[in-house]
Amino acid sequence: MKSPVRVAVTGAAGQIGYSLVFRIASGEMLGKDQPVILQMLELPMEKAQAALKGVMMELEDCAFPLLVGMVGTDDAEVAFKDADVALLVGARPRGPGMERKDLLLENAKIFTAQGAALNKVASRDVKVLVVGNPANTNAYIAMKSAPDLNPKNFTAMLRLDHNRALSQLAIKAGVAVADIEKLVVWGNHSPTMYPDYRFATVGGSSLKDKIGDESWNRETFIPKVGKRGAAIIEARGLSSAASAANAAIDHLRDWVLGTDGKWATMGIPSDGSYGIPKDVMYGFPVVCKDGKYEIVSGLVIDDYSREMMNKTLAELEEERAGVASLLG
Numbered sequence: 200m201k202s203p204v205r206v207a208v209t210g211a212a213g214q215i216g217y218s219l220v221f222r223i224a225s226g227e228m229l230g231k232d233q234p235v236i237l238q239m240l241e242l243p244m245e246k247a248q249a250a251l252k253g254v255m256m257e258l259e260d261c262a263f264p265l266l267v268g269m270v271g272t273d274d275a276e277v278a279f280k281d282a283d284v285a286l287l288v289g290a291r292p293r294g295p296g297m298e299r300k301d302l303l304l305e306n307a308k309i310f311t312a313q314g315a316a317l318n319k320v321a322s323r324d325v326k327v328l329v330v331g332n333p334a335n336t337n338a339y340i341a342m343k344s345a346p347d348l349n350p351k352n353f354t355a356m357l358r359l360d361h362n363r364a365l366s367q368l369a370i371k372a373g374v375a376v377a378d379i380e381k382l383v384v385w386g387n388h389s390p391t392m393y394p395d396y397r398f399a400t401v402g403g404s405s406l407k408d409k410i411g412d413e414s415w416n417r418e419t420f421i422p423k424v425g426k427r428g429a430a431i432i433e434a435r436g437l438s439s440a441a442s443a444a445n446a447a448i449d450h451l452r453d454w455v456l457g458t459d460g461k462w463a464t465m466g467i468p469s470d471g472s473y474g475i476p477k478d479v480m481y482g483f484p485v486v487c488k489d490g491k492y493e494i495v496s497g498l499v500i501d502d503y504s505r506e507m508m509n510k511t512l513a514e515l516e517e518e519r520a521g522v523a524s525l526l527g
C-alpha cells in the first residue's frame with residue numbers, strides 16, 4: 200500500500216468542489232492505487248461550513264477505499280498543512296455580463312493569503328493548481344506570496360480551454376478526440392487565449408491540413424473556445440463546474456503521473472520561452488514526466504500567432520500591474 204497523499208481543496212463545498220472531491224477520493228486524479236487524505240477549506244461563515252460538513256458526510260457515505268482521512272476547516276494553515284497537492288478553487292465566480300478580470304481585486308486578496316499559508320505549512324514539493332478566476336493572475340499572486348517554495352510548483356488551469364478546443368476540433372474534422380495530439384492553448388484563461396492547432400495531428404497527419412479552413416479557425420474556432428465560459432454561464436445561469444472539475448483532474452493527473460510523451464496545456468510561470476517574459480503565468484504546451492513538466496520547445500511562431508500570443512500577454516501584464524500594489 201502506498202503512503203497517502205495529502206490533497207488540499209479550497210472552496211470544497213462550492214459547485215466545482217462538489218464535482219471534484221468525490222473524483223479525487225475515488226482515485227481518478229492520482230491513480231487507483233493511491234490513498235488520499237482530503238484537506239478541505241471553506242469560508243468561516245456558518246452556511247459554508249454547514250455545506251462542507253454535508254460534503255464530508257457524503258464522502259463518508261461513499262466509503263471510498265482510497266480515502267484514508269479527511270479534514271474540514273476554515274483555516275488555510277490547517278488545510279494546507281503538509282499538503283502534497285493543493286487545488287485552489289475557492290473564489291467568487293463571475294455572473295452574467297462580468298468578465299473574469301472583474302474579479303481581479305476581489306479575489307487577489309484570497310490568493311495573497313493562501314500563497315503565504317502554503318509557504319508556511321505545505322510540503323516543499325507541493326503541486327499547486329489555481330482554478331479560481333482570474334486563474335493565471337491568481338496563480339501568479341500565490342506564487343509571489345510564497346517565496347520559499349519553487350515557483351514551478353504554481354500552475355494555473357488552462358486545461359478546460361484545451362479540452363474545449365479538442366472537442367470543437369474533433370467535431371469539425373469528424374475525428375475522435377482521443378486521436379488528436381499536439382494541441383496548445385497559449386496565454387491567459389480569458390477570451391484573449393490563443394487555441395493553436397497548427398501543430399496538431401490526427402493519426403499522425405496534420406489536423407490543420409485536414410480541416411483546411413483558415414477562416415473557420417480565425418472567425419469561429421478561436422472566439423468560440425475563448426468565449427465558451429460565457430456561453431455556459433448564459434445557458435446555465437452558473438459558471439461551468441463539472442467540466443472545470445474534470446479539467447482540474449486532467450491537469451493534476453498528467454502532472455503527477457506523466458503524459459507519456461504527449462502534449463498538454465498548463466498555465467505555468469514562463470522561463471522566457473517563446474519570448475514570453477520570465478514569471479508571467481502563461482499557457483504553454485508541456486510534456487510531463489516523473490512529476491515535472493517541460494515546455495515543448497522549438498515550435499515555429501508565425502506572424503499571426505505572434506500577434507495572438509502578444510495580445511493575451513498584454514492582458515496578463517495589465518492584470519499583473521493591477522495587483523502589483525498588493526504584492527508589496
Ligand SMILES: NC(=O)c1ccc[n+]([C@@H]2O[C@H](COP(=O)([O-])OP(=O)(O)OC[C@H]3O[C@@H](n4cnc5c(N)ncnc54)[C@H](O)[C@@H]3O)[C@@H](O)[C@H]2O)c1
Pocket residue numbers: 209210211212213214215216240241242247288289290291292293309329330331332333334356357359360388438439440443
Ligand atoms: N480556470 C477555469 O477554467 C475555471 C473554470 C470554471 C470556474 N472557474 C472559477 O473557479 C472558481 C470557483 O467556481 P465555483 O463555480 O465552484 O464557485 P462557487 O461559488 O460555487 O464555489 C466557490 C466556493 O469557494 C468558497 N470560497 C470563497 N472564498 C473562499 C476562500 N477564501 N477560502 C475558501 N473557500 C472560499 C465559497 O464559500 C464557495 O463554496 C470561480 O473563481 C470560477 O470563476 C475557473
Ligand SMILES: O=C(O)C[C@H](O)C(=O)O
Pocket residue numbers: 292293299332359427428429431438439
Ligand atoms: O468563464 C468563467 O467565468 C468560468 C470559467 O472560467 C470558464 O471558463 O468556464
